Amino acid sequence: MTPELLGQAVCAAIADVVAAGNINVPVPDDVVIDRPKVREHGDYATPVALTLAKTAGVSPRTIAEALAQRLRLVPGVIEVEVAGPGFLNFRLSAATQGELAGQIVESGSRYGHGQSLTGLRINVEFISANPTGPLHLGHTRWAAVGDAIARVLTAAGATCAREFYVNDRGVQMDRFGASVMAAAHGKPAPEDGYHGAYIVDLAANIVAEMPGIRDVPSDEQLIAFREAAYERQLAQQQRVLELFGTHFDVWASERALHDSGAVPRALQTLREQGHVYDLDGAVWLRTSAFGDDKDRVLVKANGELTYFASDTAYYLDKRNRGFDRVIYLLGADHHGYVNRLRAVAACAGDTPADSVEVLIGQLVKMMKSGEEVRLSKRAGNIITLEDLVDEVGVDAARYSLIRYPVDSPLTLDLDALVQRTNDNPVYYVQYAHARICSVLRNAEGLAINWPGQGYDAALLTDEREGELLRALAEFPAVVATAAELREPHRIPRYLEQLATAYHRFYDGCRVLPRTDEALTGEHIARLWLCAATRQVLANGLELCGVSAPERM
RNA sequence: GCCCCCGUAGCUCAGGGGAUAGAGCAAAGGUUUCCUAAACCUUGUGCCGCAGGUUCGAAUCCUGCCGGGGGCACCA
Numbered sequence: 001m002t003p004e005l006l007g008q009a010v011c012a013a014i015a016d017v018v019a020a021g022n023i024n025v026p027v028p029d030d031v032v033i034d035r036p037k038v039r040e041h042g043d044y045a046t047p048v049a050l051t052l053a054k055t056a057g058v059s060p061r062t063i064a065e066a067l068a069q070r071l072r073l074v075p076g077v078i079e080v081e082v083a084g085p086g087f088l089n090f091r092l093s094a095a096t097q098g099e100l101a102g103q104i105v106e107s108g109s110r111y112g113h114g115q116s117l118t119g120l121r122i123n124v125e126f127i128s129a130n131p132t133g134p135l136h137l138g139h140t141r142w143a144a145v146g147d148a149i150a151r152v153l154t155a156a157g158a159t160c161a162r163e164f165y166v167n168d169r170g171v172q173m174d175r176f177g178a179s180v181m182a183a184a185h186g187k188p189a190p191e192d193g194y195h196g197a198y199i200v201d202l203a204a205n206i207v208a209e210m211p212g213i214r215d216v217p218s219d220e221q222l223i224a225f226r227e228a229a230y231e232r233q234l235a236q237q238q239r240v241l242e243l244f245g246t247h248f249d250v251w252a253s254e255r256a257l258h259d260s261g262a263v264p265r266a267l268q269t270l271r272e273q274g275h276v277y278d279l280d281g282a283v284w285l286r287t288s289a290f291g292d293d294k295d296r297v298l299v300k301a302n303g304e305l306t307y308f309a310s311d312t313a314y315y316l317d318k319r320n321r322g323f324d325r326v327i328y329l330l331g332a333d334h335h336g337y338v339n340r341l342r343a344v345a346a347c348a349g350d351t352p353a354d355s356v357e358v359l360i361g362q363l364v365k366m367m368k369s370g371e372e373v374r375l376s377k378r379a380g381n382i383i384t385l386e387d388l389v390d391e392v393g394v395d396a397a398r399y400s401l402i403r404y405p406v407d408s409p410l411t412l413d414l415d416a417l418v419q420r421t422n423d424n425p426v427y428y429v430q431y432a433h434a435r436i437c438s439v440l441r442n443a444e445g446l447a448i449n450w451p452g453q454g455y456d457a458a459l460l461t462d463e464r465e466g467e468l469l470r471a472l473a474e475f476p477a478v479v480a481t482a483a484e485l486r487e488p489h490r491i492p493r494y495l496e497q498l499a500t501a502y503h504r505f506y507d508g509c510r511v512l513p514r515t516d517e518a519l520t521g522e523h524i525a526r527l528w529l530c531a532a533t534r535q536v537l538a539n540g541l542e543l544c545g546v547s548a549p550e551r552m
Numbered sequence: 553g554c555c556c557c558c559g560u561a562g563c564u565c566a567g568g569g570g571a572u573a574g575a576g577c578a579a580a581g582g583u584u585u586c587c588u589a590a591a592c593c594u595u596g597u598g599c600c601g602c603a604g605g606u607u608c609g610a611a612u613c614c615u616g617c618c619g620g621g622g623g624c625a626c627c628a
Contacts, residue, residue, distance in 0.1 A: 171628060443587085
């Protein structure tokens with residue numbers, strides 16, 4: 001029995017009590033089922049009686065007693081206790097808790113996946129860096145977290161697209177081109193240009209591949225350098241992200257948005273909605289009518305389209321492509337955009353609360369040897385995604401970026417991330433997985449065909465087996481909550497608890513028969529438990545985009 | 553000035569209204585004749601920033617203040 005099923009049993013009991021006329025309350029669809037911290041409070045507990053007491057006008061303990069009487073009859077429930085002010089504490093039989101291990105092994109990689117977001121089409125946009133340089137640490141946080149969010153949403157049943165918006169149009173691109181061109185001629189970058197060492201490398205690479213480029217007239221040459229540099233820089237970002245395990249379904253180009261006429265079409269749509277007006281020669285969107293501080297300019301007085309105009313067109317483009325909900329993941333330095341993005345949706349006739357979501361991520365710092373790392377090998381004064389991966393590897397980088405809620409600033413301690421100790425959670429979790437794989441390999445070596453033998457869950461009576469089973473049972477709820485709240489950090493946190501439960505089990509419960517021992521049903525049951533745990537660790541790591549090694 | 557985020561053990565941080573607030577690190581000690589010791593066990597630590605409020609119940613929700621970080625554009 002899982003906590004979900006127990007919750008249903010509690011609801012059914014409430015319905016019974018109400019039907020019997022003992023109390024009069026609306027019957028809830030689901031109830032809170034806790035795993036008590038204190039062992040004396042049972043395997044599971046619920047405070048429903050306390051919540052119901054007020055509307056029922058009956059004391060919590062009276063309600064709890066009435067419920068307990070019925071719940072004691074539920075198969076698998078061996079004890080129901082009314083405790084404290086009116087908590088219901090449950091104890092379940094080993095057999096009923098243990099069924100789960102078999103179900104997990106059967107479900108395989110699907111275990112933990114649910115239907116809570118089925119039918120929802122979600123667009124997750126993240127990173128969206130200018131193609132004018134390497135991806136830095138802030139981008140890297142989103143590369144890990146954004147991808148994990150998409151994975152978790154998908155696991156909850158949503159249809160989810162990962163999207164990267166390429167700002168390949170505008171002044172920054174020209175400055176970028178000018179900087180590379182200057183470097184190609186051995187000159188320093190312009191004052192407002194780009195400076196890192198990568199600019200010089202890029203210039204050298206372009207000159208090598210396009211020998212005549214420095215001879216064309218300077219205005220054409222500027223464009224040629226800009227385009228060549230753009231192409232290479234974008235390819236570099238794409239390559240690095242693939243290496244990092246973050247795959248984008250769509251690379252949306254700002255230029256393409258303009259070239260396709262989507263921007264003027266968007267302006268037209270917004271005009272039809274009645275929120276566009278002209279003032280001082282510029283064209284404005286009345287975002288202030290929907291919570292923005294001030295109205296925003298779409299077309300400048302000189303006729304140029306603003307970046308904001310592209311943004312609005314891009315939003316409409318996503319909606320036209322059939323997404324119910326668009327999620328933006330932005331750095332804290334962009335939090336001022338939240339209201340205007342919501343206002344854009346409102347101006348377009350949507351309900352922002354339903355169609356737009358903006359997640360704001362705080363900044364990331366790296367520490368090494370007790371000092372903040374500020375200099376990059378590649379990019380001068382910014383730290384890049386590749387710098388981090390060079391230092392700690394993809395798994396440790398992704399895991400540690402996902403492990404913390406995004407709304408708190410994050411400091412990565414590189415010294416800890418390369419350690420192979422408990423101080424480094426990614427190894428702790430991966431080690432649990434590898435350890436199980438080793439046990440399963442040994443079982444095979446001993447020719448123990450556990451999947452072919454009857455699995456008797458009732459044999460899993462050790463306290464540590466119960467704890468492990470209850471940890472396994474939590475996984476689907478953890479995934480659903482992570483998806484609902486867009487909080488993927490819940491996955492690693494959970495995996496660490498699960499790994500602890502496994503290590504304790506392993507420490508106290510011998511899985512394989514010793515050399516002089518005969519194979520028993522207990523060994524078989526424990527192998528099923530190991531296999532189930534391995535599956536959940538693997539499924540959880542998969543949601544993080546972190547590998548589940550079979551050996552370490 | 554206005555807006556967003558944070559404030560929990562010596563350090564780094566979890567804790568989406570429930571019982572006695574938790575992990576890791578750091579400190580000290582212990583566990584392996586056979587499944588991976590990258591593990592496990594034991595020992596100590598708290599005005600949950602402050603003050604009010606809502607609630608049967610608040611670290612959690614609301615308001616105000618204090619402290620720290622970030623942001624305000626016909627820039628991109």
